[in-house]
Amino acid sequence: MAHSLFISDLHLSxxxxxxxxxxxxxxxxxxxxxxxxxxxxxxxxxxxGDDDLDAPFNRQVVAALAALNAGGTxxxxxxxxxxxxxxxxxxxxxxxxxxxxxxxxDIHGTATLLMHGDKLCTDDxxxxxxxEQVRDAQWQQAFLAxxxxxxxxxxxxxxxxxRQAQREKAAEIMDVNAESVINLLxxxxxxxxxxxxxxxxxxxxxEIDGRRCERWVLPDWYEQGGYLRCDEHGxxxxxxxxxxxxxx
Numbered sequence: 001m002a003h004s005l006f007i008s009d010l011h012l013s014x015x016x017x018x019x020x021x022x023x024x025x026x027x028x029x030x031x032x033x034x035x036x037x038x039x040x041x042x043x044x045x046x047x048x049g050d051d052d053l054d055a056p057f058n059r060q061v062v063a064a065l066a067a068l069n070a071g072g073t074x075x076x077x078x079x080x081x082x083x084x085x086x087x088x089x090x091x092x093x094x095x096x097x098x099x100x101x102x103x104x105x106d107i108h109g110t111a112t113l114l115m116h117g118d119k120l121c122t123d124d125x126x127x128x129x130x131x132e133q134v135r136d137a138q139w140q141q142a143f144l145a146x147x148x149x150x151x152x153x154x155x156x157x158x159x160x161x162x163r164q165a166q167r168e169k170a171a172e173i174m175d176v177n178a179e180s181v182i183n184l185l186x187x188x189x190x191x192x193x194x195x196x197x198x199x200x201x202x203x204x205x206x207e208i209d210g211r212r213c214e215r216w217v218l219p220d221w222y223e224q225g226g227y228l229r230c231d232e233h234g235x236x237x238x239x240x241x242x243x244x245x246x247x248x
């Protein structure tokens with residue numbers, strides 16, 4: 001049966017080879033049978049620019065994605081809050097197409113709104129201000145004009161600042177805002193919503209203006225990974241257990 005898969009928040013990095021191992025197995029044994037794979041942000045722990053494509057770890061990831069696409073699975077990428085500097089060179093190398101955030105698509109007969117999810121965290125005003133700054137085209141052009149090593153050093157500093165800020169914030173602030181979700185779904189005609197970012201996987205059923213809406217939150221790939229499988233009959237969440245670097 002025709003079906004599509006959705007993942008996000010893998011945070012791939014050379015420091016966590018077990019996640020790349022689980023991801024590679026997922027691509028080769030599960031995603032290869034899908035019509036499409038949608039990666040809704042934070043594929044990488046961070047992305048310093050497409051001139052880092054030749055790094056050995058990044059080559060492994062790109063090669064695995066390119067093999068999936070060559071086998072007939074359509075591949076779609078969305079920027080996350082960690083890898084918003086992914087560019088066309090990366091997309092071309094792995095055969096992917098970029099998605100807007102948000103993007104409304106017909107997924108096997110159901111109108112589905114796809115997002116990374118950070119835009120919905122409207123209570124976290126400090127983060128949204130930072131997001132607006134780093135998504136600005138002029139800021140990105142100036143940042144990418146710096147040497148790669150300097151960019152990576154600056155990113156490490158930003159990551160540490162982010163970790164410190166998260167320790168000082170209430171958990172509720174970093175979750176999606178319920179009113180923002182309601183307003184968004186109403187704006188787009190009450191679609192199904194799929195997003196990641198919050199690391200709080202769940203299915204939320206909401207009645208909005210007399211319409212029943214599904215909001216699926218995708219899991220991160222830390223202690224346990226997972227994906228969402230959608231076909232003409234609906235969606236199902238499937239977990240991936242990762243133990244000592246292996247998928248089972």
